[in-house]
Every structure is written in structure tokens, then in C-alpha cells.
Amino acid sequence: MTRFEECAAMLKGIAHYERSHRPWAAFLDDEARAEVDPHWVRSKKWQGVISRHTTPALARVCAEQKLPLVDLNDCPPLDGVAKIRPDNLALGHLGAEHFLERGYRYFGFSGFADQGWSGERRDGFVEALALAGHSCDVQDVAYPGDLTPFWDARQIATLSPWLKRIPKPCAIMACNDMRALQVISAAQTAGFLVPEEVAVLGTNNDTIRCELAYPPLSSVATNAFQSGYQAAEHLAALMAGETAELLDRRIEPLGVVTRQSTDILAMGDRNVAAAVSYIREHACHGICVEQVLKQAFASRSQLEKKFRRYIGRSPQAEIRRVQVAKIRQLLFETNFPLKKIAELAGFEHVEYMCVVFKRLTGDSPGNYRKKVQNKNLPKR
Structure with a gap:
């Protein structure tokens, strides 16, 4: 943070x-x-x-x-x-588990070679991947201490060729959220889609920095x-x-706060990637499947078939999943009333939002909020 x-x-x-x-x-x-x-x-x-x-x-x-x-x-x-x-090793483990659950096979870690906490996070990430039978491409640099726009620009220029060498789609964890934003900028400079081709995960969950990123940055939250x-x-x-x-x-860390920079499954189909990208950006604006089809340049039957193959659900179910993820985030990070949350998640009626949320999570929004708030209470 x-x-x-x-x-x-x-x-x-x-x-x-x-x-x-x-x-x-x-x-x-x-x-x-x-x-x-x-x-x-x-x-x-x-x-x-x-x-x-x-x-x-x-x-x-x-x-x-x-x-x-x-x-x-x-x-x-x-x-x-x-x-x-x-617990920096645990932070790294959580990052690896987050990506493994999404089906990635190619991984990278970017951090600071002269900072012990960064090395521990890297080691936890690499260790968890190795236990699952995967390797990791590590890119560490010295941390200057005095951050300037010129150093930031040099880092982006250094990260872009590194990202080009890693097979796609790939998953990159950064030692902190600031470094993760440099990775996102480097990926976009190199012409890659985030997260469709390069998924990026930060650490610390600096909520202001994460929300200001484009796309918003997923991050492992410390406690x-x-x-x-x-x-x-x-x-x-x-x-x-x-x-x-x-x-x-x-x-122990709180867990991964998922935002758009990793909110996707690893896939190799550009039609599906384009559709998922559009859903990710517009699901909370009340879109329908017909609007998604126009962005994916595919018929409904083709897209339905590809969605089932690559992500195991329909385009409509993916729209609902993104909306529910937004509701969870708002319940975790804000004290907004449910009416406001419904509006921000793309639901016209708060009652319907509650029905959808309970059907997909098994919890009412109120119960879910109590659970995530209780995680912050002191352990006795």
C-alpha cells in the first residue's frame, strides 16, 4: 500500500x-x-x-x-x-494460486533485487508454481529509493522486451502495486491486451492506486x-x-482482491478474448448478449460454443459473473448502501440484484458483507 x-x-x-x-x-x-x-x-x-x-x-x-x-x-x-x-511468502503463494486457478501455464515475476520483502514474495510465488509443476521467468531490478518519472519510463522500456519473450497468454505477479502498474504500461506499450494476453497481479492492495489503473489492478491484500x-x-x-x-x-494476508487486470481465464481464441474484454468493461452498464456479439464478430451459436469450450459458461453467465464480482468488491471495500451498489453493478432494481447475488454465491449481500468485515477483526 x-x-x-x-x-x-x-x-x-x-x-x-x-x-x-x-x-x-x-x-x-x-x-x-x-x-x-x-x-x-x-x-x-x-x-x-x-x-x-x-x-x-x-x-x-x-x-x-x-x-x-x-x-x-x-x-x-x-x-x-x-x-x-x-507474511511475504504467503503473499507469493496466494498470487500463484490465483493464476493457477485460472489455467495459466506461463508465468513471470517482477520485483526489486535489493529489497528483502520483494525477494520473499518472489520466492513464495516461484515455490508455489514449482509445486504445481511450473517454472517462472523472474525479472528483478535494483530499487532506486527516489522515484522519478524518468526512472518509471526507463523501467517500462526495460519491461516491454521481457514481456515479449514470455509465451502468451501469461500471468505476471509484481512485488507491489507500483511495480504492477509499470508492468501493465509495458504490456500495453508492447501491444498486448491486459488481461487477455498478459494478466497482471500486484501486491499490497493499495486501493486508490489499483482503482486508478487501467484496467483496474488485482492485488494480494496484506492485513x-x-x-x-x-x-x-x-x-x-x-x-x-x-x-x-x-x-x-x-x-497472514487477507487474500486476493480481484479486479479487471486478472479477471479472466487463460485462453487462445481472439473472438472469445474480444467478447470477454467487452463484457469486463461494460457488464456493469447493463449490457445484453446481442451487444457482445457485435464486438466478437461471431454468431450467437458460434460464440456460445466457444464460451463453453474456453471458460465453461455462456456469455450471459459471464456478464452475471462480472457483475457479482463487482458487487463483492463494493461490499468488501465500501459502506455503500445496497441501492447504490445495485446501480454501480448495472442492476435497475436492488431486489433483483440481491436475488442474482444469492443464487450465484449462496449468500445475501448483507451476510457476505458481515463475513468479509469480520475477517478484519482481531484474532484472539
Whole structure:
């Protein structure tokens, strides 16, 4: 996630712990003074620290002041500092499983060679593919730290020839959502359809970045809320004088949030690809099969036959599947009322949307929303 979105989710987890336990008088260091200014840390008698971007300087001053410190940064642990971070191997495994379920046989991973968290995600992706009997083409580069439009353009130019070498249709996982957007741009620059020829999956589920992408980016969601909650829980134990083994806890991901960049099955028929692409972009606008036929340049009987062969359902069923996927996304990511969700998913009547959703998922929209919201609650 972007720093803002991830930190906001972590703060919500911390606040949830604080509300359900003994209240804290917390100070939010918006300017990150504690990371670089030891005098600032010494200026007040703090009782404990949770840090998202922990530096060796901050760790040293906390040790000097005997301040309990919990580190939420996704990097190798500092000596004597408790750490909570994402389970990066599991993130990679989920990415591989997402693509394998869609029938892909050719895979790639693009990440940053000098970042440990990226390497762990790559290793999890490659390992899961190997267990299923598949290989993976890896393209790693050094992360510059200071991102500029010029570096972004150079990366797209480097990624395009790499993508051309991988047989199509192929599935590419990126180490984070920013890298995934570069992969999408590189694929489009090389003339490939996304996701019909190159499916792209990001990591972190930075929802703003994912939704601004074209097509919208699927991403493996970390659980920053749970990271924040467990950091607060562990800090409370340290402040209470409890002694424990040095912590380096990995937080399980929430799962894959599917958007258009991977919302397709691997296929080699251009008529079906064109039809599926049109459905993907317009299903939530209330389209009918006749409109799809015009885009696929095929008769209804031909297209029905090809759909059954390649994706195992009719064009009408595919329209409904895309609509239901949109409903699930909105139930997961927003608090919109059902009437608004029906409108955004292409249903004129909310009652009919509820009937379709329950028929295809076995759950009412209300029950589904409760389930996905409960996944974010702290584990006891």
C-alpha cells in the first residue's frame, strides 16, 4: 500500500485495541521526528513506541531510555527490537494460486533485487508454481529509493522486451502495486491486451492506486489492520513488564482482491478474448448478449460454443459473473448502501440484484458483507 493507506489501516488496528482495552494517551508523530531526532524522543517521558519506519537511531535511543519498541517496518529486524510484518511468502503463494486457478501455464515475476520483502514474495510465488509443476521467468531490478518519472519510463522500456519473450497468454505477479502498474504500461506499450494476453497481479492492495489503473489492478491484500492490532497488544504486554522471546511475527494476508487486470481465464481464441474484454468493461452498464456479439464478430451459436469450450459458461453467465464480482468488491471495500451498489453493478432494481447475488454465491449481500468485515477483526 502507499505509506498513507497502510499506516492508516495500522492505526485503525491500534485504535481498535486501545478502545477494547485500557485507554492510552497516544501521540501521533505525523512529522516522523522520532526517526531522526533523538532529542525529540528524550523530550518527554514516553512509556512505549510503535514505529512504521524504524531507524537504527530510534532503536538506540529507545534502548537507552528503556522504552519498549515495536517495529512495523517490513525489513530485517533490528537487534533487540520486536517486529511485526506481512507474511511475504504467503503473499507469493496466494498470487500463484490465483493464476493457477485460472489455467495459466506461463508465468513471470517482477520485483526489486535489493529489497528483502520483494525477494520473499518472489520466492513464495516461484515455490508455489514449482509445486504445481511450473517454472517462472523472474525479472528483478535494483530499487532506486527516489522515484522519478524518468526512472518509471526507463523501467517500462526495460519491461516491454521481457514481456515479449514470455509465451502468451501469461500471468505476471509484481512485488507491489507500483511495480504492477509499470508492468501493465509495458504490456500495453508492447501491444498486448491486459488481461487477455498478459494478466497482471500486484501486491499490497493499495486501493486508490489499483482503482486508478487501467484496467483496474488485482492485488494480494496484506492485513495492515491486524498488524497494528497485534503491535498494540504486544506493546501493552511489554509496558506491563512482561518478558517474552524476541518477537518477529508474520501476519497472514487477507487474500486476493480481484479486479479487471486478472479477471479472466487463460485462453487462445481472439473472438472469445474480444467478447470477454467487452463484457469486463461494460457488464456493469447493463449490457445484453446481442451487444457482445457485435464486438466478437461471431454468431450467437458460434460464440456460445466457444464460451463453453474456453471458460465453461455462456456469455450471459459471464456478464452475471462480472457483475457479482463487482458487487463483492463494493461490499468488501465500501459502506455503500445496497441501492447504490445495485446501480454501480448495472442492476435497475436492488431486489433483483440481491436475488442474482444469492443464487450465484449462496449468500445475501448483507451476510457476505458481515463475513468479509469480520475477517478484519482481531484474532484472539
